[in-house]
Amino acid sequence: MTHRQWIATLGLFAFVIALTCLAPEAQAQGVTATLDGRVLDASGGSVAKATITIANTATGLTRTVQSSDAGEYVIPALPAGEYTVTAEFTGFRRQSKSITLQVGQTATLDFSLSPGEVAQKVEVEATSELAEPTRTQVSTVITERQITNLPVNGRSFIDFALLSPSVQVGDTTSGSTDVIVEPVTKLSFAGQNIHYNFIAVDGADDISTASGIQRGTPPQESVREFRVINSDYSAEFGRATAGIVNIITRGGTNNWHGTLYEYFRNNKLDAINLLQASGAHVLRQNQFGGAIGGPLQKDKTFIYANYELQRRGESPFYNSAVLANIDDINTVKTTAFGLAPEPDLGSVLRTNDTDNGFIRIDHSFSQNQNLYLRYFINDGRLLNQSPLNDGFDLPSAFKNNFYRDQSLSGSLASVFSSKLVNEVRVQYARRS
Numbered sequence: 001m002t003h004r005q006w007i008a009t010l011g012l013f014a015f016v017i018a019l020t021c022l023a024p025e026a027q028a029q030g031v032t033a034t035l036d037g038r039v040l041d042a043s044g045g046s047v048a049k050a051t052i053t054i055a056n057t058a059t060g061l062t063r064t065v066q067s068s069d070a071g072e073y074v075i076p077a078l079p080a081g082e083y084t085v086t087a088e089f090t091g092f093r094r095q096s097k098s099i100t101l102q103v104g105q106t107a108t109l110d111f112s113l114s115p116g117e118v119a120q121k122v123e124v125e126a127t128s129e130l131a132e133p134t135r136t137q138v139s140t141v142i143t144e145r146q147i148t149n150l151p152v153n154g155r156s157f158i159d160f161a162l163l164s165p166s167v168q169v170g171d172t173t174s175g176s177t178d179v180i181v182e183p184v185t186k187l188s189f190a191g192q193n194i195h196y197n198f199i200a201v202d203g204a205d206d207i208s209t210a211s212g213i214q215r216g217t218p219p220q221e222s223v224r225e226f227r228v229i230n231s232d233y234s235a236e237f238g239r240a241t242a243g244i245v246n247i248i249t250r251g252g253t254n255n256w257h258g259t260l261y262e263y264f265r266n267n268k269l270d271a272i273n274l275l276q277a278s279g280a281h282v283l284r285q286n287q288f289g290g291a292i293g294g295p296l297q298k299d300k301t302f303i304y305a306n307y308e309l310q311r312r313g314e315s316p317f318y319n320s321a322v323l324a325n326i327d328d329i330n331t332v333k334t335t336a337f338g339l340a341p342e343p344d345l346g347s348v349l350r351t352n353d354t355d356n357g358f359i360r361i362d363h364s365f366s367q368n369q370n371l372y373l374r375y376f377i378n379d380g381r382l383l384n385q386s387p388l389n390d391g392f393d394l395p396s397a398f399k400n401n402f403y404r405d406q407s408l409s410g411s412l413a414s415v416f417s418s419k420l421v422n423e424v425r426v427q428y429a430r431r432s
Helices: 003-022 144-149 157-163 320-324 326-336
Strands: 032-041 051-056 062-066 072-079 081-088 095-101 106-108 111-113 124-126 138-142 167-169 187-189 198-201 223-231 244-249 257-266 283-297 301-314 350-366 369-385 399-417 420-431
Touching (some): 051 072, 062 072, 072 399, 072 420, 081 111, 157 187, 157 223
Parallel strands (some): 032 106, 032 111, 095 124, 198 244
Antiparallel strands (some): 032 072, 051 062, 051 081, 081 095, 283 301
16 A cells, blocks of 8 residues: 555544544444443432443353443443343442343343342342334344244254245246355345345355355354344445345353254155156255354353254156156157257256354453454255256256355454444455
């Protein structure tokens, strides 16, 4: 850069910092949550300089702030999770509430303190749902419980986005043949083009520049929750004009937990597809893996890792017109064009074998500075795939598709005050 360009860049940076400092309060970032509220006394008056402490029950992350002269407080840049929030002030009884913060949430939690001595035994009040009076966007959060317990074909968790209003499976080919076979669900928001969405994992871009739709995502076991945003989203999401899916991944906690699992389907358990060739009803699908997470240093450094494999083979399906006229098709190919006939349709097997790996490390430098690093790889081998995917393709037109998708991402979040938050987020992604 030239000297003049450096001056212009530094000037722009200073301008952005000035705007941030003038902001009335720090807003929640895309992958974190913000908690605000007021501390009042029994008569409804404001309690100034009250101490509000929030503690993550899983990782021990703790933040402490004081209420303003108007009794207001703001705690920004909080990872999604379960928390205990405590408010206390000299001459009043301490009050604690148990809450759950979700990805991208700006929640409000008020306290009403009663006069009296601080109790040694604190009763924690459970708060089932937090108000979000400042939210204008139409969005839905798919929680960890839903991802874990709801059935989904092929453990493709992104399908849960279809639970949101106006979201449906989009046109697979968008009016033309797919050049690249993407083994993902293509989402359409309110009937819009599938290429107009923005998909993010931990705030990092997860859109393939080759196909214009989402790339491979981490294994379902590694996903904590995600928010589906239909409209009125902020400028931080950039180029999206249809909808947004904001995914956050799991991290380790203060307790070691592990999982071993396998999910399977086969033709013995499924009904016969009438559009498969006669006698060809093969289906075998095995998805299995393991995950483990825990502390490398209690309350400070955590690790989570997951490895999942899929082995799938099935008989292709064909349009009924193709099945009824395959003999005539082969006759025309061999006599009129001198081409080889199609192989026996019942002998062709379509396969989709993938290996997914994921690892994440979280580290807390202090109450107000937190770092995460995560890496995932999605390796796929798809044989005999149909470009049209409408049953009119014959085996001679099937394609093989091999891909390897890797992503290394990290973020450093620093909270300088309730009005000034800085987040540095970096990603290196490679897809072949």
